[in-house]
Amino acid sequence: MTQAGPTPSATFLGLPAAVPPAAPRGVGMLRGDDPFPVAARRALGDAQLRRNLGKATTTIRGRRASVVAELDDWERLRAAGAAIKDDVLAHLDDYLIRLEEQVTARGGVVHWARDAHEANRIVVDLVRAAGADEVVKVKSMVTQEIGLNEALADAGVAAWETDLAELIVQLGHDRPSHIVVPAIHRNRAEIRDIFVREMGASGGVPAPAGLTDEPRALAEAARRHLRQRFLSARVAISGANFAVAETGTLAVVESEGNGRMCLTLPDTLITVMGLEKIIPTWRDLEVFLQLLPRSATGERMNPYTSMWTGVTPGDGPQAFHLVLLDNGRTATLADPAGRAALRCIRCAACLNVCPVYERTGGHAYGSVYPGPIGAVLSPQLTGVTDNPSLPYASTLCGACLDACPVAIDIPSMLVHLRAKVVDADRGASHRPTAEQAVMTTAAWTMAKPQRWARTLRAARLGRLLGHRRGTISRLPPPLAAWTASRDLPLPPSESFRDRWSRRQASAGGPDGSGGHDPQDGPDGPDELDGPDGRTPR
């Protein structure tokens, strides 16, 4: 069988038919029920949530900063991490084939899944073929993304989450709100209550009597709850942090040992990974095993990292299945200005530094991928029309770019995706919105200096709307929406251009640039028209 791939002429021009499909609707967790502003407003009303998040993100920011500062080559590691991932993406087809060859040669079986439905079907079939009606799971974002637990439940298979945070989420009938610490929105007292209420009810070992909210006691309760489950499990399901194309080696980093339990004790291991998790060579791990733990949990190294290659006789699972998942990743790859989001190694450093995430928490984003990376990844996996509010869930402050260990330029990508949202909206031939009308008018006004100057003079009329504080708090319709949540500074009594001309005239002569009429200049001075030099908000 030859795999010549699509003929270049069919795809080179980027014909619509050649754009890979987005992740399908109706399965998994990439789309929220509400747009971000609605969900964020709800989250902001939860004072407990804001306290929990503020405390946790402050802790992790400090830890990360101190261990990153230890490495004098951090910036060079970041650059190398970004370059390695870009190389993977640029040659993804070759690396996928290489990985498949290596895994297969060492006794693993590789499956390809175009989308969440297909991946879930493959996993359910494999679990059934193994004759199991329950599985233990390592924490994995990708299996949350595709809604695997729900698919397993529909097939009559019980899925036991074994990571402490995922256990808290599962027992609390909740959703993950963070990539690394999915229960970051819960404090110790809430976790204790969930354990007391749900551990026995779930069919596992109940919480011990008199359980306190001491973290050590809670960890001990989780150990007792899951111990027998680990020792008797026959099938485990994991994600992967890295897959080395050169050797076929898979790597999972974790802390608790639940990962080791799942990767070691059962007979059958099923690993689901996004296409982009590949790294080319064994040596490349020297970059990522430094970047990831320091960025994720602020540790020099996470307690446990497991690596395995295919099947090893006499050690660990004797059946290994690797499911390679697309689910919108090739659609993301197709956008040259957006594909760098696929560099992401899921460390969540961008969440921990984001002023928006810190206040709203992860649920407001709707997708299993929250925070800044979620705001660029989720809309690309689903297509922007299905997550149109997420590119706006940011102040564009840039903290995420500084924190990202693979230097994803999230702010620029957000702006790019905002443009795609606007274009998609325009393409849908809606009636022009008030915002579009205003922007069109503004563009026309700013196109000619004379027009702009006349407009500024006319804007002085706006001073009539102001009150004593020097602000406008209510504009007339249809502009009232703008002032519903913000004040507008009063237009100045005199524009900078007018003042400049007047002062030049009264000074009686040019001092270098004085004879130059700024109103006619193609590159006149920057506008500073706000009162007292304040930039209009």
Added chain:
Amino acid sequence: MSQAGPPTTPSGQAGDARTEILSRVRAALADRPDPPPVIHDYRTAGTGTPSLTTDAPQEALLDLLASRLVDYHALVRRATSTASPASPLADAAIASAVATALAERGARRLIRPPGLPPAWLASTPGTEPVDDDPPLTAADLDITDGVLTGCALAIAETGTIVLDGGPGQGRRALTLVPDYHLVVVHADQVVAGVPDALARLDATGAPTRPLTWISGPSATSDIELHRVEGVHGPRTLEVILAD
């Protein structure tokens, strides 16, 4: 590179999915991105770490490893001997440290992986070694008091011990299920940084063996991001540094 079809098509339609996904990837890369080459100008193997210059004596590596392990709340014990490694005198120093550790722990039934130097248990007549032959079940492992192993190497900068299933280490379950893991690290097994570790593992053919990297006892940061030791893996990690 060969582009033959997959050796197996395990899920019926898998062959079709493979073809389609690879086609999608190639379509997505129609702009033929040509990213700049990777520059390895960070600290690679043999170039030292922020804490260890390239000419740092092995003693400095051991000291750093010990302090990192203590940071993780692992127990650290030194077995010092002037004799050459693996000589009877050096083994006697290890055996003495092992005996003290086991006595303090109160560990009697101890898993003995295949290939463990017999001399290490020469001073502990009270212990009851449990061999993995025939292979112990998970339930068997769960009722032992601990496991004694060697290791493939250790990383000073990050306080990490790497197991590769070699002699004296055994299969992965042996160091996972027991609640107490006692591990012996020889001074010449300690490397400076993560790149040094990957280079040495590569040189010994370890990459395709099952590897476990251990940095302290089992821990979690899942409750309010405070690190707490002791969840599913061994809750006590004790390290004997032999030099």
